[in-house]
Amino acid sequence: MSTSVRNHGSLGSRVFDVLNIILLVGLALVTVLPLLYVLAASFASESEIASRPFFLWPERVVTGTYEYIFGTGTFVRALLTTIGVTAVGTVVQVMLTFTMAYPLAKRYLPGRALVLNLVIFTIVFSGGMIPTYLVVRDLGLLDSYWSLILPLAINPFYLIIVKSFFQELPQALEEAARIDGCSELGVFWKVVMPLSKPIIATFSLFYAVGIWNDYMSPLLYIDDNRKWTLQVIVRQLTGADAENALSQLDSVMFPVEGMKFAVVVIATLPILFFYPFLQKHFAKGVLIGSVKE
Amino acid sequence: MATDLAPPPVTASPAPARGKRLSPRTALLRYRWLYLMLVPGLAYFAIFKYLPMRGLTIAFQDFVPFLGYGGSEWVGVKHFEELFTGPDFGRLLGNTLILAVLTVFFAFPAPIVVALLLNELRLNVLKRTIQSLIYIPHFLSWTIVASLTYLLFSVDYGVIANWIHGIVGGAKVDYVAQADWFRPIIVMQTLWKSTGWGTIIYLAALAGVNPVLYEAARIDGAGRWRQFWHVTLPAIRPTIVVMAILTSGHLLDSSFEQIWLMTNSLNRSVADVFDTFVYYIGITQGGYSYATAVGLFKGVAGVLLIFGCNWLAKRLGQRGLF
Numbered sequence: 178m179s180t181s182v183r184n185h186g187s188l189g190s191r192v193f194d195v196l197n198i199i200l201l202v203g204l205a206l207v208t209v210l211p212l213l214y215v216l217a218a219s220f221a222s223e224s225e226i227a228s229r230p231f232f233l234w235p236e237r238v239v240t241g242t243y244e245y246i247f248g249t250g251t252f253v254r255a256l257l258t259t260i261g262v263t264a265v266g267t268v269v270q271v272m273l274t275f276t277m278a279y280p281l282a283k284r285y286l287p288g289r290a291l292v293l294n295l296v297i298f299t300i301v302f303s304g305g306m307i308p309t310y311l312v313v314r315d316l317g318l319l320d321s322y323w324s325l326i327l328p329l330a331i332n333p334f335y336l337i338i339v340k341s342f343f344q345e346l347p348q349a350l351e352e353a354a355r356i357d358g359c360s361e362l363g364v365f366w367k368v369v370m371p372l373s374k375p376i377i378a379t380f381s382l383f384y385a386v387g388i389w390n391d392y393m394s395p396l397l398y399i400d401d402n403r404k405w406t407l408q409v410i411v412r413q414l415t416g417a418d419a420e421n422a423l424s425q426l427d428s429v430m431f432p433v434e435g436m437k438f439a440v441v442v443i444a445t446l447p448i449l450f451f452y453p454f455l456q457k458h459f460a461k462g463v464l465i466g467s468v469k470e
Numbered sequence: 471m472a473t474d475l476a477p478p479p480v481t482a483s484p485a486p487a488r489g490k491r492l493s494p495r496t497a498l499l500r501y502r503w504l505y506l507m508l509v510p511g512l513a514y515f516a517i518f519k520y521l522p523m524r525g526l527t528i529a530f531q532d533f534v535p536f537l538g539y540g541g542s543e544w545v546g547v548k549h550f551e552e553l554f555t556g557p558d559f560g561r562l563l564g565n566t567l568i569l570a571v572l573t574v575f576f577a578f579p580a581p582i583v584v585a586l587l588l589n590e591l592r593l594n595v596l597k598r599t600i601q602s603l604i605y606i607p608h609f610l611s612w613t614i615v616a617s618l619t620y621l622l623f624s625v626d627y628g629v630i631a632n633w634i635h636g637i638v639g640g641a642k643v644d645y646v647a648q649a650d651w652f653r654p655i656i657v658m659q660t661l662w663k664s665t666g667w668g669t670i671i672y673l674a675a676l677a678g679v680n681p682v683l684y685e686a687a688r689i690d691g692a693g694r695w696r697q698f699w700h701v702t703l704p705a706i707r708p709t710i711v712v713m714a715i716l717t718s719g720h721l722l723d724s725s726f727e728q729i730w731l732m733t734n735s736l737n738r739s740v741a742d743v744f745d746t747f748v749y750y751i752g753i754t755q756g757g758y759s760y761a762t763a764v765g766l767f768k769g770v771a772g773v774l775l776i777f778g779c780n781w782l783a784k785r786l787g788q789r790g791l792f
Contacts, residue, residue: 190694197587198596204584205603208666211618212606214629218621230636231629277511280504287497292508295515302773304522305765306745307752311528311535312521330514361503390611392727397753408613412731415617434627441617448609456605 212445219243219438226434242435246443251402252410256443258322259407263388266326270384271377273330274339279365281336282343293340296333310397324398325391325406332387335380342376343369382455386448407444414440529763549763558747562764566743569729570721572653577660578717581668582710588669589676589702601673604666615659616731620646623655649737659728675709676702715783719776722768744768 213233218226219242221235229236246252280286281293303309309328318324346369354364370377392408399405405413415437448455498505524539529549531542553559584604591597607615622630623645635642645651679701687697724743733741742750744764752761 187693193590193694194592197590198593201584201587201591201596201600204665205600208604208607208662211622215618215621227627230632273510273514276507277514280501280507283501283504286501286504287492287494292512295520299515299519301776302523302769303519304525305762305769306748307758307762307765308522308525308528309518310753311525311758312518314535316517327514328518330518331511336511361501362507365507386609390609390613392611392613392731396730397749408611411611411613411617415620437617437621441614441621445610445614449606452606452609455609456602 215438215441219435219442221435223434226438239435242439246436246439251405252440254403255405255407255410258404259389262322262325262406263385265322266329266388267381267385269326270330270332270388271381274332274336274380274384275370275373275377276365277331278336278339279343279369281340284344293337296336300333306397313398319398320401320404321398322404325388325394328394328398329387329391332384335383339376339380342373346372378454382451386451386455389447411440411444526762526766528759529766531759533759533762535758545759549760550767552760553763553767558742558764561739562742562744562747565740566722566724569653569656569724569743572657573660574717574721576657577664577668578714580661580665582672582706584665585669585672585676585706586698586702588673590698601666601669604669606666607663608667610663612725612727612731615663615728619655619659619732646732647734647736649740652732652737652740656728656732659732660725671713672706672709675706679705711783715776715779718779719772721775722772 210233214231217233217235220238220240221229221232222237222239225232225236281289283289304312313319313324313328318327350368350372351364354368355361359367390408391406392412395404395406395409399409492500527539528542530544530546531539532545532548533539533542588597588600591600622628625631625642625644628645631643631645643651645655683701684697687701692700722744724745726745726749729741729743730746730749733746745768748761748765748768751757751764
């Protein structure tokens with residue numbers, strides 16, 4: 178603790194340091210303890226959840242809840258649906274965003290400013306929930322998996338960040354490819370996209386987390402319970418009207434409380450698994466996003 | 471691959487010579503691939519962003535889906551009159567603003583304070599570990615956060631509820647069901663989910679402070695507190711102002727998912743905000759026109775707020791957003 182360049186000799190300063198560490202460690206604990214408890218509880222028996230006040234390791238590890246959940250058609254279908262929609266949706270969103278960002282990065286392109294302004298306007302003002310719902314309905318997308326992807330296909334903020342990134346790429350490579358007879362499309366596919374791998378990874382993660390976590394789209398557009406996503410299941414099992422939803426599931430004999438904990442764990446784990454990558458890239462994204470053109 | 475598609479342009483750079491304007495025809499021809507690449511994106515914005523804006527006209531109709539936008543009867547500002555004179559408006563505006571003000575009051579300063587405290591940590595390993603941990607909730611969905619709340623505050627087995635009961639005693643409180651606890655719970659959720667992540671932008675500003683400034687302050691005899699007051703704090707003031715403008719521009723935008731997930735029949739009197747009300751009236755009751763009118767009012771008020779805050783910031787001598 179003595180490498181700091183700052184003056185920290187005084188007693189007050191040392192007392193502050195100690196208090197500061199206690200406070201921040203406390204904050205970190207408040208953040209993660211609920212998650213660790215839910216994880217532990219998901220492996221505990223019903224009676225342990227009911228009787229023990231707080232624990233980070235169950236007395237007896239029970240996996241029955243998970244076995245039950247993964248044996249439930251509703252749940253497995255929702256898990257597969259969510260994985261599929263997230264995978265396809267991410268590809269669609271990334272393709273659309275990057276394809277549109279590239280021409281917008283060309284300052285000499287006539288009409289570029291108009292398109293950019295049209296995009297930015299949608300950040301400030303939108304048609305809102307009902308008119309958008311009606312458009313999705315008129316397109317026949319209600320109860321279609323595409324309703325979870327297409328209405329959110331391009332995030333205008335991400336589009337502008339990717340556009341700024343393209344503007345900063347060295348132009349020499351693109352020009353060399355053009356002299357070699359590459360069309361603009363060829364330059365994009367063969368030169369620009371390979372150079373953009375890190376930022377493609379970043380925005381794939383951005384979009385994937387967005388779809389995985391989305392609750393509003395299925396709430397609005399999906400009625401058919403065979404097309405539910407994981408977030409809807411989580412809501413159905415743990416929300417205010419949980420008992421109602423539970424009675425609709427395939428069986429009657431199951432560990433109710435443990436199941437709630439386990440479902441939360443399953444919906445959270447993929448995010449935590451990707452978290453190290455997320456943290457690295459997202460932080461960068463936030464900072465790029467804060468730089469004005 | 472594309473050699474057969476187009477003859478190579480004469481110059482390597484496709485940019486036109488300085489000062490020369492292309493006719494639309496020439497431009498379209500020369501940049502046809504670039505324009506082609508714009509098409510899918512433009513189609514997205516046209517269909518999912520601008521088509522709904524045309525749909526806003528149903529706020530002035532008695533929209534019947536069967537009759538469509540053209541066939542439904544025009545009723546002028548009937549739905550707006552109903553909104554402003556009816557019993558909903560006061561409650562919605564009140565709930566939305568109270569929640570917004572509470573959230574701003576607690577959740578706006580929290581990341582600033584935490585960032586400043588983190589900035590004072592001298593152990594880098596500890597600092598990085600704490601950062602990694604407090605960023606986590608940002609990536610969890612509102613459904614997860616709501617479920618955690620239900621599980622931890624449940625009357626029967628909720629760990630936190632039981633813990634509070636053990637200290638305070640008395641009758642058991644059903645925190646997630648009662649109207650009185652709705653707002654505190656929303657504020658707590660927001661703090662838990664967004665405080666850590668919110669520090670990033672301030673930590674970046676703090677990392678940009680030139681160390682020479684601290685050295686100079688120390689030579690002038692400034693202690694730690696005065697260094698903080700005269701160097702650290704001024705360094706993040708512009709960031710605070712920009713974040714304040716952004717936040718106040720969104721005062722009317724409640725977090726739809728968060729509030730919807732915590733709403734139940736017992737707390738609707740305090741939980742109904744513009745965004746959830748639009749869903750309730752429009753989607754669950756089919757009152758498309760009235761719901762759209764409510765949404766349109768909120769949208770227009772939101773735009774005015776953003777421009778107003780930006781104007782105010784500039785008047786106060788700060789750099790605005792635009």
